[in-house]
Amino acid sequence: MKRILSFITVFTLLLTACEGPQGPPGFDGFDGQDGQNGQNGVNFVGQSFESTIDFTAPDYAVSIEVPLDIDLIESDMVLVYHLKDVVDEYDVWKPLPETVYVNSGEEFQYNFEHNFDFVTIFIESHPEFDFNQLFEDETLGQTFRIVILPVDFVNSSNLDINDFNAVMEVVQ
Numbered sequence: 001m002k003r004i005l006s007f008i009t010v011f012t013l014l015l016t017a018c019e020g021p022q023g024p025p026g027f028d029g030f031d032g033q034d035g036q037n038g039q040n041g042v043n044f045v046g047q048s049f050e051s052t053i054d055f056t057a058p059d060y061a062v063s064i065e066v067p068l069d070i071d072l073i074e075s076d077m078v079l080v081y082h083l084k085d086v087v088d089e090y091d092v093w094k095p096l097p098e099t100v101y102v103n104s105g106e107e108f109q110y111n112f113e114h115n116f117d118f119v120t121i122f123i124e125s126h127p128e129f130d131f132n133q134l135f136e137d138e139t140l141g142q143t144f145r146i147v148i149l150p151v152d153f154v155n156s157s158n159l160d161i162n163d164f165n166a167v168m169e170v171v172q
Helices: 002-017 151-156 164-169
Strands: 047-053 061-065 077-087 090-095 098-101 107-114 118-124 142-149
Touching: 047 061, 077 107, 077 118, 090 164
Parallel strands: none
Antiparallel strands: 047 142, 061 118, 077 090, 077 142, 098 107, 107 118
């Protein structure tokens, strides 16, 4: 009995004596309720808006102003998706850049660039491409969704930015 009591006493002393100095403080966390509006308890605000545009000669480019209620900062990631079709009442979106092959064996791309105020969506191809080959359904009434995500979130998650539905699940 003495041995058991001695063993428990030594064990208890060892457990209480295993304390070291406190480490450096960690970084401040995100404000808000954990698990809300994000993955893995990370809160962020992803934003999106849509625009339907017509591509016309000579530039085949349209600049779309970023709405004033969207805060676009330098480190944010801008993604653009093209509405390709509606199947069984569900939208089919394709990320840009998007290569399109025309009947003559040629190809062109829908592409984009952006700054803090505008997202410019354009059609581009090789210098000898004949833009007269384009059909109206390739140039007129084209709908695009512009999505703005904080780059910290994109880098810290396993988000597949090529999967429109996955991206829209994390956008408010």
